[in-house]
Amino acid sequence: MSETDAGRLASLVSRARSRAARPDADADRIRRLLAEEGDQIKANTRHFNAERYDRIDEIGAERHERYRTRAREIKADAIERLPELIDRVRESVADNGGTVYIADDAADAREYVAEVSEGADAERVVKSKSMTTEEIDLNEGLEARGLDIWETDLGEFVIQVAEESPSHIVGPSLHKSREEITDLFEAQFDPEESLDSAQALTEFAREYLGERIEAADVGITGANFVLADSGSIALVTNEGNARKCASVPDTHVAVAGVEKIIPSIEELHPFAELIARSATGQAIPQYLSLLSPPVDTPAVDFDSPDEPGFGGSDAERDFHLVLVDNGRTEMREDDDLRETLYCIRCGACANSCANFQSVGGHAFGGETYTGGIATGWEAGVEGLDAAAEFNDLCTGCSRCVNACPVKIDIPWINTVVRDRINRGKDPGLEDVLVDGLVPDAEEPGTPLRKRFFGNFETVAKVGSATAPVSNTIASLTPVRRALDAGLGIDVRRELPAFQRETLVEWAEGRATVDDPERRVVLYPDVYTNYVQPERGKAAVRTLEALGCAVTVPDVGGSGRAPLSQGMIATARDKAERLAADLGDHLDAGRDVVVVEPSALAMVRREYEKLLPAATYERLDDASYEVFEYVYGLLENGAAPDALTAGDGDGVAYHSHCQQRTLGLESHTVAVLEELGYDVLTSDVECCGMAGSFGYKSEYYELSVDVGESLADQFEDTDRTVVASGTSCTDQIEALLATEARHPIRLVAP
Numbered sequence: 001m002s003e004t005d006a007g008r009l010a011s012l013v014s015r016a017r018s019r020a021a022r023p024d025a026d027a028d029r030i031r032r033l034l035a036e037e038g039d040q041i042k043a044n045t046r047h048f049n050a051e052r053y054d055r056i057d058e059i060g061a062e063r064h065e066r067y068r069t070r071a072r073e074i075k076a077d078a079i080e081r082l083p084e085l086i087d088r089v090r091e092s093v094a095d096n097g098g099t100v101y102i103a104d105d106a107a108d109a110r111e112y113v114a115e116v117s118e119g120a121d122a123e124r125v126v127k128s129k130s131m132t133t134e135e136i137d138l139n140e141g142l143e144a145r146g147l148d149i150w151e152t153d154l155g156e157f158v159i160q161v162a163e164e165s166p167s168h169i170v171g172p173s174l175h176k177s178r179e180e181i182t183d184l185f186e187a188q189f190d191p192e193e194s195l196d197s198a199q200a201l202t203e204f205a206r207e208y209l210g211e212r213i214e215a216a217d218v219g220i221t222g223a224n225f226v227l228a229d230s231g232s233i234a235l236v237t238n239e240g241n242a243r244k245c246a247s248v249p250d251t252h253v254a255v256a257g258v259e260k261i262i263p264s265i266e267e268l269h270p271f272a273e274l275i276a277r278s279a280t281g282q283a284i285p286q287y288l289s290l291l292s293p294p295v296d297t298p299a300v301d302f303d304s305p306d307e308p309g310f311g312g313s314d315a316e317r318d319f320h321l322v323l324v325d326n327g328r329t330e331m332r333e334d335d336d337l338r339e340t341l342y343c344i345r346c347g348a349c350a351n352s353c354a355n356f357q358s359v360g361g362h363a364f365g366g367e368t369y370t371g372g373i374a375t376g377w378e379a380g381v382e383g384l385d386a387a388a389e390f391n392d393l394c395t396g397c398s399r400c401v402n403a404c405p406v407k408i409d410i411p412w413i414n415t416v417v418r419d420r421i422n423r424g425k426d427p428g429l430e431d432v433l434v435d436g437l438v439p440d441a442e443e444p445g446t447p448l449r450k451r452f453f454g455n456f457e458t459v460a461k462v463g464s465a466t467a468p469v470s471n472t473i474a475s476l477t478p479v480r481r482a483l484d485a486g487l488g489i490d491v492r493r494e495l496p497a498f499q500r501e502t503l504v505e506w507a508e509g510r511a512t513v514d515d516p517e518r519r520v521v522l523y524p525d526v527y528t529n530y531v532q533p534e535r536g537k538a539a540v541r542t543l544e545a546l547g548c549a550v551t552v553p554d555v556g557g558s559g560r561a562p563l564s565q566g567m568i569a570t571a572r573d574k575a576e577r578l579a580a581d582l583g584d585h586l587d588a589g590r591d592v593v594v595v596e597p598s599a600l601a602m603v604r605r606e607y608e609k610l611l612p613a614a615t616y617e618r619l620d621d622a623s624y625e626v627f628e629y630v631y632g633l634l635e636n637g638a639a640p641d642a643l644t645a646g647d648g649d650g651v652a653y654h655s656h657c658q659q660r661t662l663g664l665e666s667h668t669v670a671v672l673e674e675l676g677y678d679v680l681t682s683d684v685e686c687c688g689m690a691g692s693f694g695y696k697s698e699y700y701e702l703s704v705d706v707g708e709s710l711a712d713q714f715e716d717t718d719r720t721v722v723a724s725g726t727s728c729t730d731q732i733e734a735l736l737a738t739e740a741r742h743p744i745r746l747v748a749p
């Protein structure tokens with residue numbers, strides 16, 4: 001290599017390194033938050049998540065699903081009719097004696113609220129919890145005008161005193177323990193008595209804030225829902241402070257995003273059923289207040305507490321509803337971000353997210369919003385740069401999809417935003433190099449590391465064709481260091497070992513069942529074909545034992561790898577190619593059976609976004625997860641004694657996150673139990689590996705932290721450990737130093 005070549009290579013590596021999107025600052029921040037806030041966030045979010053499951057069980061999944069379906073219909077309709085509903089709200093609030101102001105952006109909203117406050121000669125303002133006022137930095141705006149602002153929601157009050165930002169959209173101080181809050185309050189307020197219990201803290205806050213509410217000139221609330229036909233606002237709280245803020249001061253300002261409007265009280269019911277159950281796992285919220293401000297009751301005179309009606313001050317009541325746009329109109333016109341506006345801000349997507357459970361909203365969040373849906377909100381109201389700060393923390397595990405009460409496809413929003421972030425980068429020298437090497441459909445500028453992981457199929461093809469040499473080279477320390485430096489692949493992770501003989505090669509020319517019951521295509525996904533062909537072989541043997549003729553065609557990847565990196569154009573190409581290749585088999589009457597759950601989830605969920613409707617539906621109808629198919633065969637009369645029986649053997653089983661979102665965990669358990677295995681299942685949402693996520697240097701500790709929850713459940717077991725996903729088996733083997741196999745290998749003859 002000449003000196004010039006060496007110089008160019010060094011420059012390339014250095015640029016690649018800086019473009020590899022693995023700033024050490026991110027790694028340090030995540031490490032710090034795991035240590036400082038992780039335990040508390042974990043305890044609280046998991047508690048909410050577990051309670052959510054329990055409350056849904058109480059009313060039954062079917063009823064819960066009916067509410068979700070209806071709630072989504074209502075939001076979709078309301079966003080569609082938004083201009084008309086805004087006009088209706090203007091009229092109804094005016095009829096009630098109030099004023100509606102549409103604020104174009106945050107500055108406009110702040111200015112209006114400041115003018116209203118100054119018009120009321122206000123000195124003190126009290127607020128109830130409102131994410132929209134966080135979004136527009138209302139407190140800072142009013143403080144700059146000399147106003148004294150007090151948060152009256154206990155969680156917000158804690159955050160205000162601590163001068164921190166919220167870590168969760170429902171529980172802003174969720175990252176703080178009771179002991180930390182005691183220390184904070186005692187240092188700040190120097191109370192006469194110790195605040196060393198939750199009750200003492202609550203009583204202190206109630207008295208302290210009560211005095212401020214009594215003396216307030218303006219009360220500011222949010223609005224969970226705005227009812228267009230009556231001009232009423234619905235406030236959902238657990239503390240009742242919002243009602244006080246709305247009704248004690250003479251002037252009430254409600255600040256809400258324009259998307260909070262629903263047509264009438266008729267449409268409120270499903271949300272009333274869903275919101276607390278989804279948020280904190282309560283059957284109903286402590287307070288659901290319906291106000292049609294300005295309220296009728298006379299303003300309170302606290303100087304005459306003994307007189308009827310507290311003296312009945314005759315001060316005029318004033319009400320302003322500030323509807324904030326701040327990017328929402330553009331979101332409404334954006335086919336991919338539009339669903340974000342259906343969000344009712346319950347936080348279930350955060351509580352059900354394994355990464356969020358470990359690290360919380362100070363890492364998994366932007367300027368204002370936290371958790372899964374935060375990417376959509378931050379991209380919409382702040383811009384892509386704000387979303388880029390944390391977008392990669394979504395692994396696409398999809399556990400939030402079933403948790404969301406309005407069925408927002410949160411992983412898709414995260415993927416679309418990731419794609420847009422990729423496209424916003426300037427092309428570099430390495431793009432020229434990569435463009436010649438990889439067959440993807442991305443534009444120059446997509447970060448090198450994303451293209452590496454997104455083109456894993458090409459890497460696997462080359463790795464397999466040159467195995468075992470490729471595996472030996474990849475394990476050399478200088479190579480691992482170079483991969484870490486250039487691509488941010490953590491040296492502590494064992495790399496996948498490629499197999500020289502692929503599943504397709506093994507199956508080529510293999511005799512199959514004569515006169516079969518059914519004809520099957522076993523889809524050789526990238527991991528099964530190149531890395532774990534043994535589970536593919538086991539699937540073939542199992543299906544043949546149950547009377548199926550099995551074909552393993554030489555077809556391409558599902559597109560999961562590029563999609564996970566936000567490379568939508570490449571994923572769409574792969575989806576189209578696979579649909580065309582499998583189309584011939586569908587024409588021949590074959591069913592498609594898939595071993596890797598993340599590949600099946602592509603076909604069942606993401607292909608709906610990537611393919612024409614008829615193509616998607618045909619493939620979706622004909623595709624099955626391997627145990628789902630085996631279960632169906634057994635239910636339809638296939639003989640279980642053709643498979644390997646368990647004879648009471650203990651099995652510890654972890655199903656893949658995307659498999660559970662598709663509702664397919666139960667088939668594996670049912671088949672194993674029918675065959676005589678004693679099955680213990682894990683209840684963690686995700687293994688934490690999630691494809692490439694666990695390999696990335698800045699996320700290694702987070703990935704391990706998430707995985708340890710799974711490892712803890714199986715740690716002391718003498719059962720055989722099985723897991724459905726490649727990532728899951730890799731993570732379990734790394735953390736437990738025990739073999740973890742796909743369950744099909746247990747039951748195959």
Ligand code: SF4
Pocket residue numbers: 278342343344345346347348349350372373403404405406407408410
């Ligand atoms: S996206 Fe869904 S789950 Fe997440 S906060 Fe919004 S409504 Fe709740």
